[in-house]
Amino acid sequence: MPIEAREIVLAARPAGWPSESDFRIESRTLADPTDGEIAIEVTHLSVDPYMRSRMRDAASYAAPVQLGEKMTGAGVGRVFASRSPRFQPGDWVQGVTGWCSHLVTEARGFRKLDPSASPGSTALGVPGMTGLTAYFGLLDVGKPKSGETVLISGAAGAVGSVAGQIARIQGCRTVGIAGSDEKVAWLVEELGFGAAFNYKTTADYRARISELCPNGVDIYFDNVGGEITDAVFPLLNVHARMPVCGQISQYNNEEQEMGPRLLWYLITKRARVEGFLVTDYAERFREALAQLTGWYREGRLVHREEIEHGLENTPRAFLEMMRGRNTGKMIVKVAD
Numbered sequence: 001m002p003i004e005a006r007e008i009v010l011a012a013r014p015a016g017w018p019s020e021s022d023f024r025i026e027s028r029t030l031a032d033p034t035d036g037e038i039a040i041e042v043t044h045l046s047v048d049p050y051m052r053s054r055m056r057d058a059a060s061y062a063a064p065v066q067l068g069e070k071m072t073g074a075g076v077g078r079v080f081a082s083r084s085p086r087f088q089p090g091d092w093v094q095g096v097t098g099w100c101s102h103l104v105t106e107a108r109g110f111r112k113l114d115p116s117a118s119p120g121s122t123a124l125g126v127p128g129m130t131g132l133t134a135y136f137g138l139l140d141v142g143k144p145k146s147g148e149t150v151l152i153s154g155a156a157g158a159v160g161s162v163a164g165q166i167a168r169i170q171g172c173r174t175v176g177i178a179g180s181d182e183k184v185a186w187l188v189e190e191l192g193f194g195a196a197f198n199y200k201t202t203a204d205y206r207a208r209i210s211e212l213c214p215n216g217v218d219i220y221f222d223n224v225g226g227e228i229t230d231a232v233f234p235l236l237n238v239h240a241r242m243p244v245c246g247q248i249s250q251y252n253n254e255e256q257e258m259g260p261r262l263l264w265y266l267i268t269k270r271a272r273v274e275g276f277l278v279t280d281y282a283e284r285f286r287e288a289l290a291q292l293t294g295w296y297r298e299g300r301l302v303h304r305e306e307i308e309h310g311l312e313n314t315p316r317a318f319l320e321m322m323r324g325r326n327t328g329k330m331i332v333k334v335a336d
């Protein structure tokens with residue numbers, strides 16, 4: 001039976017901050033699945049900072065979304081028709097759905113979820129790409145040792161909040177940087193961060209970090225870049241590690257910002273700065289998901305969501321996430 005799908009497509013390439021008018025909703029009639037394909041009704045969508053770079057017509061680690069093309073992104077949903085031996089109608093799945101209500105797609109690349117283990121939407125958070133990013137960035141790149149001080153920017157967001165919790169599990173002292181007093185309170189009171197501060201009401205980042213990290217910084221897990229990151233370099237300890245996960249403060253800049261020259265600190269502190277992409281670790285996702293799911297079930301990792309309702313509100317959810325509305329993972333609920 002033909003299904004009418006709603007899709008959100010890229011309508012314009014923004015300069016600077018995007019707006020809702022850069023997106024458009026369209027309807028499309030889906031064909032039935034053919035061999036190896038499944039039809040999915042999407043229930044939850046993830047909105048993520050990387051989507052801003054897909055809106056640019058510029059070379060990056062992934063191809064840009066074309067004008068008039070469905071916005072890319074991960075989603076969770078229910079299979080309602082299948083021509084794949086791996087999936088049955090009724091199965092819950094997670095994969096790259098894009099911003100839409102329904103899709104027919106190759107089954108390859110989708111993983112089956114166990115809805116009795118945790119609600120489907122969590123597969124976009126702790127036991128999903130968010131958790132995997134925090135896991136590999138902190139453990140593989142950061143290489144934490146018990147007793148070390150781990151400083152995290154973007155700490156109350158999806159990745160940052162998980163990275164901080166994993167650092168705590170490793171026996172580290174965690175210090176978070178976030179954009180509101182409520183976020184700071186959540187980090188300290190509910191996630192077990194040793195300390196945190198609100199960068200929006202702090203004039204001197206370096207002085208505040210120095211105060212909250214009296215033994216210096218052994219690992220700086222960077223989600224934001226810009227002036228916050230500049231302030232960390234002088235406070236790095238000998239052999240410090242800096243996993244560079246994201247640079248969200250720069251994503252809407254049309255011109256590259258000129259910052260201070262800081263590489264000298266890497267010599268005096270013999271410190272290491274290393275960027276990473278979670279997708280490079282695909283061969284180890286199974287092992288990491290098992291560990292993340294275990295910690296989540298034991299209550300050692302908290303998953304928190306900020307929910308927007310309705311596919312048509314996905315652009316708004318994306319824009320508000322970029323401005324800091326979310327504590328934890330920003331998710332759009334498309335259907336029950």
Ligand SMILES: NC(=O)c1ccc[n+]([C@@H]2O[C@H](COP(=O)([O-])OP(=O)(O)OC[C@H]3O[C@@H](n4cnc5c(N)ncnc54)[C@H](OP(=O)(O)O)[C@@H]3O)[C@@H](O)[C@H]2O)c1
Binds near residue numbers: 177
């Ligand atoms: N390397 C990888 O493979 C990989 C994978 C996933 C994500 N990432 C990166 O990881 C970072 C976090 O992603 P996420 O999905 O977890 O998003 P998120 O942290 O849940 O949401 C973005 C957060 O960024 C903060 N923010 C926005 N503008 C800022 C600014 N100018 N300065 C400081 N903070 C700002 C906001 O919180 P505040 O209220 O605190 O401002 C907002 O809530 C992003 O940079 C993303 O690109 C990298």
